[in-house]
Amino acid sequence: MTIMKNRIKGLFVIFLMLGNLLAFAQNITINGVITAEDDGFPLPGANVIVKGMSIGASANFDGEYTLEVPNEDAILIFSYQGFSSREVTVGTQRTINIALRTDVNELDEVVIIGYGSTTKKDLTGSIATIKSEDLEAVRSTTADDFVQGRVSGVLLTQTSGQPGGATSVRIRGSSSINASNEPLYVIDGFPVDNNSDNLSAGVAEGPSINALSTLSANDIASIDVLKDASATAIYGSRGANGVIIITTKRGLNGEVQINYDTYVGVSKVIQKLDVLDASQFAFYVNESRYNGSGEPRFYTDPNSFGAGTDWQDEIFRTAITKSHDLSIKGGNQDIKYAISGSYLDQEGVVIETDFKRYNFRVNLDFKATEKLSIENSLSLNKTDFNTARTETTGGTEVASSAITGAYQFNPLLPVFDPEGNYTKGNFIVQNDGTFVNDVNNIQEQIPNFPSPVAYQNLSESQGKATRILDNLAIKWDFAEKFQLKTTLGVDMNISEQFYFRTEEIDFGNTPGAFAAQAKNTATSYLAETTVTYTNTFSNRHRLNALVGASWQDFNIETLSGNALGFPTENFGSNNLGLGLNPGVNSNIIESRLISYFGRVNYILDNKYIFTVTSRVDGSSKFGDGNKYGFFPSGAFAWNVSEEEFLQDSGLYLKLRLGYGIIGNESIAPYSSQSTFKPTYHSFNDNAVVGQLPSTPANSALKWERTEQYNVGLDLGFFNDRLGLTIDAYQKNTDDLLLNLQVPSQTGYIQSVVNAGSVRNQGVELGINAQLFQGGFNWDVNLTGAYNKNKILDLAGLDNIPTGFGILGISNWQLLEEGGEIGAFYGYVSDGIIQLDDDPATTPTFATDTFTPGERKYKDLNGDGVIDADNDRTFIGNPIPEYTFGINNTVTWNNWDLNVFMQGVYGNEIANFNRINLENLNGQGNVLLEAFSNRWTPENPSNTYTRAADGPRNIVFSDNYVEDGSYLRLKSATLGYSISSKFLSKMNINKLRLYATGKNLFTITNYSGVDPEVSFGGQNNNLSAGADFGGYPTSRTYLLGLNINF
Template sequence: MKKIYGRLMIIVLISILLFLSMLTMDAMAANTSYDDFKILLQQEVIGVVSDQTGMPLPGVTVIVKGKNSGSTTDIDGKYSLAIAPEDVLVFSFIGFKTHEEPVNGRREILVAMEEDISSLGEVQINAGYYSTTKRESTGNISRVTAEEIELQPVISPIQALQGRMAGVEIIPGGNQPGMAPTIRIRGRNSLREDGNFPLYIINGVPINSAPIESNSLLGDTGIDPLNTLNVSNIESIEVLKDADATAIYGSRGANGVVLITTKKGKNQKTGLEARVYTGAATVPNRMDLLNTEQYIQIRKQAFINDGVEPDQFNAFDLVLWDQNRYTDWQDFYFGGTSSITDVNLSTSGGDENTSFRLGGSYHKQGTVYPGDFDYNKVTTGLNLNHVSDNKKLNIDLSVNYGLDNNNLVGFADLSFNAFYLPPNAPQIFNEDGSLHWEDWAEAGWSNPLEGFFNASTTRANNLVSSLGVSYELLQGLTIKSNLGYTNLSSTEVLKKPKRSYNPANRESIDHNSTNLDVDRKSWIIEPQLLYTKKVGNGKLDALLGGTFQESNYTSLGLEAQGYVSESLIGNLSAAESISNAVNQNTTYRYTAIFGRLGFSLDQKYFINLTGRRDGSSRFGPGKRFANFGAIGGAWIFTEEPFLKNNLSFLSLGKLRGSYGTTGNDQIGDYGYLDAYEATIGPGGLYPTQLANPDYSWEINKKLESAIEFGFLQNRINLSLSWYRNRSSNQLVGYPLAATTGFNSVQANLPATVENTGWEVELAITNIRSKNFHWQSFFNLTVPKNKLVNYPDIEQSSYANTFKVGSPLNIRLLYQYQGIDPETGYYSVADVNQDGRLDYEDRIVVQDLGRKFFGGINNNFSFKNFSVNFLWEFVKQEGSLSFSNPGNLSNQREEVIQALDPGSGFQRVSQSYEASVAYFDALESTFPFLDASFLRLKTFSIGYSLPSNFLQGIGLKDGKIFLNGQNLLTLTNYEGMDPEVPTGGSQFAGLQTVTGGIQINF
């Protein structure tokens, strides 16, 4: 470790010295007096940019040739720029040929741009340590831009990617704001759930993608570490998928890489942008459950069928509770309306040397549940960019800070009882707002909202900062250094006052609290050397760099009891006692050297070589370093003379492929060491972890081949990719026998997991005229995951969890046999006929994964109006419960059919035998059914205010918009939400409608 620290100090000193030297050279090269004279000669030029049909083109980049000043056109294609009379303007836009126009002293310049059949090359893609174009890329990189996500009323930017990218599967974590979604890039590679997180990079700085721990309702999935980002401040999100794209990140890129780039300032007159939207969200669906009349009828029939007399103990819902009372518990629990408000302000500007962007936002979201709960987020961001007059020195500074405050109900999931409570159950609250206990206690039940006055508050502060400095030493040779620092702190307090609990038990209950503090800090330094040179008809790009990173993790969990007053709960100094203290403090160090060599010939042959040697402190001595690399190639065959002149309809034809390896070290720190903790008594230690210094990296070998087409001057673009990823040397906590004294030991298992699949991406410009524009985008993923091999799995502890040849996401089920004609109950197969049901009888392997998924996106514009909508589709199976007629809980409305013979439901009964048969059936194929869906994920309508009106009130741009999410779902699934088709009672996405206005000053 001393050697590593010594190297780090050398790198830091060199970076500082280089930075100071660059500033000195830049100052020496400047010619200030001449620049001041040129500024005096500048004049304002205005104009309009359109296509060949006269249709205005918004978003066209207009720059001064040879300088770093410029602007972009507004919604009407208009621009304005302060320039010198002898300057030359350069107009560039995706899909059109770059156009140069000498000013020659003119004050107004109108430009009609020509479509470019090779426009694919204009799309710039962030590939991490370097940039490329869609046309020249040898790897598989998907991209979404600000226009697609900035107005979505979501908390985490990951949620905005649903249905927009092939190979990227995103499943919501739940219906509470702040819950971390599950993101899988080309499937699950590791046997461990926590070994499948992708790498998150924000402006070049990696952050820990693992969800933040929580003791609240967010604890099931954890808290998304991206919650504190401002979605409206994101310029683009790129997802790197194959070996060619991810290998340069080595062990960190095994599960894919998500690159998030925030917005930067523009070299134009300082302006102010304001955007405000507000709206509401509701739960879009309800399950059809029994009403009181139906429920009472079927419950009485159960006692008749069983020959049992109902009394206050076995049928208090029939004897004690009002049989004419009806409560729609779904409406009671989650029938409210969640209000949403979002405010964004930003200012940006600059000159040909320096530009900036400073912005801030506020987001508030309410709840659909009873009670006063909400989520609040405040963010601010600064981007500062500087380039020297001689264009040799570049400095990029980015600072993003977010603060969120999540106030949640402090007990069990509120939606659970909405489906199980009998419809004639008594009231929850008294008239004074306190919890009602008497009727519930008489029946031997607790109030379903016991704990309602508990309060959970989770506050998170997140700082992500980066500094990039580069200097061109010689023509084509640039030295560069990226530095980053992140600090994420989460403080959570769960308050439990006495009034949340039954008064009969309050004498034995204290006011108490549970406290959890989590702190993540990291720094990174990445010096790099870049070289670019033309070689004959080819171009060579080389990159050599190093990574030095350290991450510190601290968590402290406490339980406090004995507060004398409810107002003091959470103030640890006021607690009578503190117990169950859990403290963790770990340090992770990572170092690497990496390189890239790219070569292109005649703009039609491309090859890309990447390599990386990684070192991780999570492995023992002798196992810490490993090598990873990849090769990628592409051939644009339509540039060949025999095709270029004979297939005029084919504007692009490209073959692409890659192969390489990445690693994975996503395990706990210090797992290779023995660990001890102090005994309760003084002077003692006891072992808590068994050492294994011999485990090493998981290895992921990635193979891909793809073909891309562009038809009719790239009005139609089609991409078809096939991939195969094999992850071996699996890192898991290997279970040990109880006689060893330990539950598990960290080890490598001889198991291989394979992900294969097909990805299709299609982009079509259907209509492009002066007043009307229509574009369509389609993506489809057909994935397949399986455990390829695992020697002697039958003798391992995973014999009942995984099966060789089957996916990892499976359940082993009994075979459902229908209704037993003798008992009238559900029946499952006793395969070995030993008179009992166990794992030997679970012969059905149920795949819980998605068979295919994708999205269909359409963008329309007509004059000042725009319409955009995205359909998300998924093919899958799910389960549906609530099929136990006669049980003391509500059921699906269809269960009323059980009163008639041959309904498919078991005999109406409230007996123990009926319950056993029902729960056995739930572990069989009985509850599984098609849960595929087609969902209108997003829908938006916008209207750009007329330019004449805007000029009259002193504005540059203005737009009003209306957005909707989850507006319509087409499915045969009868549960709450096919997106989380487990049992039927869970739901994730709310139906949201927001409207707002955006203005630019």
Template sequence: MKNRLLNQLWGLTLLLSLVQWATAPPVHAQGADKTITGRVTDQSNSDPLPGVNVLVKGTTVGTTTDAEGTFRVTAPANAETLVFSYVGYLAEEVAINNRSVIDIGITPDVKSLSEVIVVGYGTQQKRDLVSAISTVDAKQIEKVPTASFTQALQGAVPGLQMVSPSGEPNAPARILIRGVGSITTGTEPLFIVDGLPVASGGTSPLTYLNPNDIESVSVLKDASATSIYGSRGANGVVLITTKTGKQGKAQFNLSYNVGYTTPINELELADADEWRTLVGQARTNSGLTDPFRKEQDLFDQRQTGRFVSENIYDKTNTDWVNKVKQNGHFSQYGFSASNGTEKASYFISGQYRDQTGNFINTRFQRYTGRVNLDFQAAKYLKLGVRYTYSFEDEQPRATISPAVTPTDRNINWGAWPTFGNLYDNALPILPERWANGDAFDPLSLNNITYSADRTNSKRDVTESNQLASLFAELTPLKGFVLRAEGGVNYTVNNDQNWVSGRLRAQEFRPEDTGLDNRFQLDYIYDDGVPRFTWYDRRSWTFNTVGTASYKTEFGTDHRLNALAGIELIHSDRETWQNDWEDAASVRNPSEVGAFVRNPEQLLEITHNLHPQVRFFSQFGRVNYSFRDRYLLQGSIRRDGSSKFTPEDRFSWFPSLSGGWVISDEPFFRKDTPLSFLKLRGGWGITGNANIDPFLYFNQYFNWPNYPNRSGAIILGRLGSRTIQWERSNTYDAALQFGLFNDRINGSIGYYYTKTTNLLLDFPVAPSIGVYGTNTINTTALDNVGSMQNQGIELEINSVNVTAGSFRWSSAFNFTTNKNKVLELFAGFDGDPLQLSFNGLTTVQEGQPLGLFYLPEFAGYDDSGNVLVREIDREKAAQQEYVFTGNDVRNTGNSQNVNSVIQYGKTGLPTFYGGFNNTFSYKGLSLNVLFTFQGGNYVYDNIGLRRVGNGNNNLRKDLVGNTWTPQNTDAPYPVLTWNNRENQPLDPSKPAQSLSDRSTQNLHKGDFMRLRTVNLSYALPNGLFKKNFMKGANVFVNLNNVATFSKFSVVDPEVLNNGGPTERNIGQGVIGGVPLWQVFTASAGVNINL
């Protein structure tokens, strides 16, 4: 693997060397130079243009015009052409023809304003937009050569926040547009690919889409843009348009990309010597003077299956993290072909990506193919096909430990390695193997490498995705277009898990170990039998849209564009789960096929038919323009969904917006630096239908459950007949500007969104008789709350320097977001634990979502134990936090009664953005992207700060940083045995469990990251005049280069991977060791044939 990567990088290095040789500047024949002067003006009004670049074509000789638009350039005797270029104007080439004076008028480039932008169910010119829409084109996506196109959105779109805390293959990510708009439902945007809605799954949206197939991405942010999608538009809409064939010569492109990844920003653990020292300190501090190993050989506690006499406590130093960590590598191959005529066009592409992860035995492979066809079947009829297929084959890192499922004499599912277990329980003093080569403790989760070995356990996940659509456009009259489109998104996910009998315990029996009773094990275990589980999920969404649009002009002042349509969506899914178990035959994964085919080994088959979901919608939109400077847009949609009762199934979602191009007014002065000015504003209503279907029905469960039988059918959830969409009212206004002929351009805007009908669990009387899984469930779900988000978006694009062939441009965006919960359910008394994430965060009226709820750190007592500020409990019961003036030890009891709402401190950032710089010289281009966010807090709940009873790892930063009489200002408290107060064995002092939960572990989460560095070189066209190649581009790309943050324990970019509620109110809580952030380096070449 290593040699393969080195060979690939060596080959690229050789290619770059050849390029450097081939593109060395030619030696010109000596001759008399000639001086050329002239003047450059705006062709539309004859105004002189300062700062125009004047370049002698084929050379590096050039100059710029002065304040009067004049220039002087000395050109070689054989020079033939001058090139004039200026921001906001079309480039012009002028033949010299032995002239010494050349005056020219250059034409304004109206493309930036007439550029066509994809919007909901159509397109609009950028100049006519009266909505908050940001775009990312193919060139921007190509600068970030990653597995998922969403990486290209990070830091590029104002108002869009993307959280991607891991570089693993197929790693999770989360996209938010203008903040979190819900408490208990999904907040991810709606994704549309070529008009077909696709599911994002909450994280990892559209990893199966080939980024090189994308022509453009439009991000719809305000309600005037998203209300056309009605109940699915509350969280924003991301429209993805793929490439099509263009008229002209056929294009054939080849691409190759290779790179490697390595983990960064990891949590460092104590090694064996440090661990033994810290444990010894804890025991000494607790009055236990004997070394830990002398009281009881540690391995007698841990080794399952046999007891050993050898004592290797002092002989082992296992770095488990480095045993399972590796540098990953990837390679990616792609091609595309396209062409077009007046009658037909095609775009065909394919890509293969092979990537190994940074956890041993993890791998991700993806195959994608696309065919886009367009036919002009008749003068008035256009037909089109969009089809893409992807197949993903993943060997993932196991993330959970299988549940214990007793069958016959086998008492556990099997031990798979977990990321948290690697850091929690794989101690450095535990050996990987005994001296005779046998694995140490194979039946627990502690021997990570043994469990991760695919001959002992294996997990394979495959997923195929098909997106297919057909459309027909009929134009019976000028300006009148009828369009019909139908599509399907079909997904098949297959998850296979196999566990060897070597990892499964069987045939437990009592054994008199003769050990001290405090450490005696009642049972030991032998190997069990293998088990195999196959999980299959199939989902499909059918989408049918019919629209009628009409464009017309009245005289020279009026333009009208109207759209009407209907849409039907039908979603369905099925799941199967089969479990097999074999007594003896399967001992390695190669036998799984025969194992599965034996029906006698089948334990259980589960087949679930999930509720179908249907939407039926009618929508319309009208755009009107008067004199191209007064703009008006109105839209409305009526949505119906099977998720709700027939009485509340339909709802209306309107919007209204307008714009004024001030710079086109006669009174607007043309002799100022301000070249463009436009004011726009809008209002609209959208909905959020990201909820489970049929919540209006009562739900019943088996309870209680007994082995092989059920007890009774009980009411598990109370349905609500009035449940509806969450609704968002959005107000948006912005000022768009251009300076110095749009050399500097951008916008500044304000948005306000109020979400009502929030779906929340509210209390109901216990006498109703609603039961949960094991306890009385005294809540029901209904629309009972409201919340708001507001903020400012700033975007500035500029061309900073243009000097000859050198150009430096920048793009900066900055977004603020202020979240506030306005209202919760009736009767909410402010109890912080009524809406909470693990008791660490809370939801309160009048406050941001997910406030931290922690005791106030007050230092250490004389023994080094954490002190917290005591609160008046009677007043706290009324949600009034008054400190008594006393400081008390932070025990398990005191943390609960002394927790305080940390006002203003939440895991949601209050600002974020990106700063991109591009430097180009001839064919060389350097792109540098910084991203940042701040105003949020992160809570370090990772733990590993206390010794406990020697069963867990310890953080390296504890070494020399814990409280001692000589180090009273240490960042960590005194170490104690079993997390107890200093003298737990003294019967005169009641021992209490000590707690780490306090504001001592709450940190600011601000960070700035050098996200991407991309260096590319386009080989000169002259190299390819006499061969089959039209052009080539070589590049080097770095991702996650450096991170700057005061929080240095782990990477500050935190993602909660739980359900919607956990993601929304638990953001910022680092509940366990997070996945590794990854630095990526890659190089590649793109060839045009």
């Protein structure tokens, strides 16, 4: 028995040891969290199995899992419905956190179209989509900034670097000369007015503020850009310039999700102009006086002045930007909500400029019954801003602009005089370095204008705006396959601007201080009803039909006042009644649009797709016989990849054809009616107010009509890892709405008529490539577009001069059949007159004399005299022929990197800034390059003129027209998401740190501060590409934090 017991004990010990060894071999415990890669949220129910075995586990509600594997060579497969599976070898890891990537086929992604949605594979028109995850890589204060370079065929130009400044957006070129070329914006189903002129209070010194700057980027779920007529015809008269549909984020069914995003950044001007310092300026003044008037040199020791004042350093600063954004989403089966609030505080790189924005948004979805649901989108926005007068508009006040003043102001002068007052342009620096306020010495003085620092610190240009946008939609499934939707909405924008200029910085043409106030209330009411029918027959036929009616009312009320010569400046602009000659103006502008529309979409066997759309618009803006317009379109797409011979090839191929007629009614109300303007006359020695005819009635005035053709090709290779989209189009716009000057004997000033036609032709290309997938992911998106603009006809009104007066120069653009909208028109430079040139064969202006060192021009008609009628020609085009963008997104483990480059090619810029900065007349400062390489008898330059004071014939020539092409690193963002194991104890789903750089470098031949330049705000059809010294673009660096709870 004892022996048996010992044997049993021995066997028990052996089995126990073997069991422990087996247990040790099989008891490798792995745990972790399974989340979604795009938003970091846990994936409850996600599966993890050991490859080749029946061992597996499921994640709990928090995405957590625990699994025992046999050994370190085990391979785990993580999967979840709608996401790509991932395989990971265990190795020495004991905690494996996995982020799964969404596996939605790109062709099945939802695309928002007018009054509905579809999938990408069912599209017949040309539509581009930017998703919320694409927006997260960019930090921008305006919603329209996201389309720049990311959508082919869209040209976005920042018309001002001022915080909150307006942008100019052109989709497939410019089709109109005097009417607006801006696209229609639709926010959550509400067509909004983004015309900055309509929404601005309009104080003369005020900026052009972007109406979309009230929208927080973090609220946006997607941006869809509708480009061709078959896509935009559902919007009829407002679809000619394209449509941008912005959809904001909505609630979801599930646990509450809280997201907080914050960042802080610094900005500086991307470039300064290299002008003369004090010593160089003294040399320059000496030489210009001696060469011009023959006076002796004023400064005996120019070097003694040193560097002097760098006015660019005085007016430009390092600006701070701070942003906070908080959103809460959640809900259940019956009610869903998305609530967000944000605050942006953005300093401008010019002193005394800034932009503050406060946003609050509530999106609610309520399911009242199985057949009745209600949606409401409410946003409240408030903005406050301080601005700078940045661009010269004419006359001699070139330095009254803070920016041009920084380039041109006298570097010999300090900021303050000995008494602590700001110096002015008429202060004369003596030979010993002292200076006096030499008001009366006209011969010696530089023009009397304030320094840029004085202008910014002694003037106030403030504004504030409040916007309320509410859109209520009621959906009723009143019968099987049928849905009735009624929408009621209001968009109210209240804008106020205040301007005050102290007496100390008057320009000599107004006595004392000047003040102005303005208030603008723009309100739009919307009522729409649609009925939609959707059905599928025999699994072969899919039909979607929509009919609807829309009514939208527009009302703009303005009130403004101004005065000058105040006895006290203590009240600023808040007591206009104290001033002299107070002026008051008020106005009410009303217009209305009534529409009826419909669309039928039919799909056969998922192969053949037909879309027919029509809309009838009635506008109060046009004549009695032309108030209504009919805008039809049709499109066909053949999904070739659904044919049997391609079904298993891994190739996606779709052909698209589209045609449509769309309109443009973007002109001022009452343009078809006779209008008058008030005027003052003397009657019996008393001033009386009368009415002066302004525009004659035109009952025949009608819509601009755009006929557009589109051919498209969609390709997908390697199961859509490589995608290619090509579109070719032609847009012909007839019955242009033109503002024409009329003979003065008619008693009128101008008239709006339908005359002429314009054509835009182009090709667009989009490439999407998933270069790498798995642990290391690299996606590349490329866009490119070509557009050619041509004026076909001006109805006998050829050679229409345009271009407002600036520096004594006018009509620097010309509209001509065969030309392009906004083309530059001027003289052709022929170098510099040299000492050995023959006066008899060197053509000059009739008012000029032959002077070596002055600029000469080509005598195009050979009559020996340079004159405006015969010796000017087209010398440049401001519209780029090519636009392109390259977007790279890389993710690896917890790291993400986005690099975006954007550029244009084939356009010119009219650098009016150089006209002053190269006019070596001894008054304002000039470019170092121009003075260092000026003409002298010893240096017979053929590029820059001599330095000489006195009058000089300033004309616009190709000498000031430069290549505007550029390639810019628009943004780069590097992010890191903290590992989940450190966050789960704090109930944080995701914590991401990121750093962003914007406008990091630019490759260009343009000599100005920035090639992305345009003058005149959004509606700059005839002043695009002109550089008058606008608010400079800044380079920005941001550090941010994003947290998901």
